[in-house]
Amino acid sequence: MKVILIVLVLVILIVLGFRYLFFKIGKPVNLEVSNSYFHHYRKSIIVYSPMGNWFELGYFELDADVATFQPLNVDFGKDKNNIFWKGRKQLVDYDTFEVEDFYLIKDKNHVYSRDGRNFNELEIIKDADPKTYQLLDPSITDYRRYYWFKDAHSVYYKNKRITVSPKTFRPLNDTIAVDADFIYAVLNFRGEGAKMIEVDEVVQKHKMIEGEIHAINETYARIGNSVVSAFTKAEFEINTFDAITVIREIDYWRIIVNNLLIDKGVIYPEIDAESFESLRYDFSKDKNGVYYNFKKIAGADSSNFEILSDQYSKDKQNVYFEDVILKGADAEKFKFSSEYKKWEDGKNQYKNGQIIASTK
Template sequence: MNVFLIILAIGVLAFLGIRYFLFRIGDPVNRKVSDSYFYHYRKNLIVHSPMGNWFELGYFESESDVESFQPINRDFGKDKKDVFWKGRKQAVDYATFQVDASGIIKDKNHVYTTNGKEYNFLGIIEVADPKSYQLLDPSLSEYKRISWFKDANAVFYRSKKTEGDPATFKPLNDAIAVDDHFIYSIIHQRGDGIYAFEVDEVIRKHKRIAGEIKVINDTYVQIGNAVVSAFTKEEFTLHTFETIKNTKEIDYFTIVVNDTLIYKGIACPEIDIESFEPLDYGYAKDSKNVYYNEKK
């Protein structure tokens, strides 16, 4: 009996010791607002731990004032004198700082991005006007909506200023945008395979051409009797037809216009459309040939 009690006591002490030294988070500050801000389990501190998963995602002991701290949303919070993001104090104007319903982060002086140059600290979106900065088009699908913004003077894509006209600019798909005067390529990355790197640029490429706009798929757009895309080394291709009777999407890279197959912006008139069949791993075939990336 004594041995059992000794073993039980050791087990309880071990559990309490592990809990005391390893547990980092205690009660949430305000669970209704944030699932990531907590009181420290044993210190008089505010802790930021993403979704409370300190074991896998880590935690940060904030220097905020414990008595006055309140979360603003999941990752933002403030105390009586400072604003915090992920527990870190941010260099913003305290009195006018806000995160609005659209997710726009701003104060009276600047608009901010969470993709700043310094990790875990807000970056300033240069030349953005905090008074007029807003969503470009609230009707866009969510993943597009949160990428496009405008102010009184410019259009911004993923926090970068573009040459687009804020009054008439419209992204059409993942690759092409227009305003009343120009056509733009939306470039997400450059390079191939392991050498690819993100750029997130919007580049003015061509004067706007006349005609009705029809989005063919995520990468091709028909404007009048022309089809435009942002593939090729030039990052823009315009194919003009005498007339366009029909278009057909094959996949992300490939469409058919009338009886011409276009692959990554390059027309392939030698391919027989009637017998064309895409295969796996970049291969395809028609009645006469087998192709790899649409090359015989």
């Protein structure tokens, strides 16, 4: 019995000791406003910990007046002297500081961004007028509404002032915007693959075209008898028709206009749009054949065509590397090798569409 009591006491002491040393968070200051500001478990201080998950998401002890501290929203708080963001004091005007609509942060002197170079400090949005700064279009219902702001003089995209006509400017979708005079490409990135860089630019691309303006989907817009789009590689494409009778959306990248397939802004008249079907990776097919990156794979049998990877495919007769027959490869035995990026068919080993070694 004594042994059991001793063990029980030790367990209790260990638990209490663990809690004393490692449990830093007590009751939330005001859970209805923020799940990130807490009273310390044993100290008379306020702590900031996102969602209370201090072990994974971090923990910061505020230099705040405990008696007067109150959260303003999830990340912002104040005491009788200072404004805090993520637990850190901010250099703002205390008396006029306000947070509206989550992303609209300002005082009498400046408008501030939460996405500045310093993770712990609000950054001043250069030249923004705090008296007139507001959402460009409050009717946008998703996260993108916070990409666009305006003041009495300018429009801002992701906190950068852009050169457009503020009175008539409006974004149509993810990639296209317009004002009374011009069409703009909205570019989040420039380049492709390893060379892709984030730019967040709104670039003037074309004089405005006459006609009705509306978005087709998130990447294409119709202006009169033209279809415009903007992508990371070409940045801007405009396709003009004598008349537009039918527009059908396929997915984010592809639409059909007047029975013509448009992929990433490029028209492919050789594709039968009515029977077109997008497959995995860069493969697709229509009633006339199978394609890799819209190049027809000569001789491929669509009835038993099989995609093996982002570059390899086969049917009962042949193996294909992208849009070319892999000569001599045994379609029945062709499979992925145990070695990185290599394939084999019992006779040869292949890499990048070339024989690199015999397996005999």
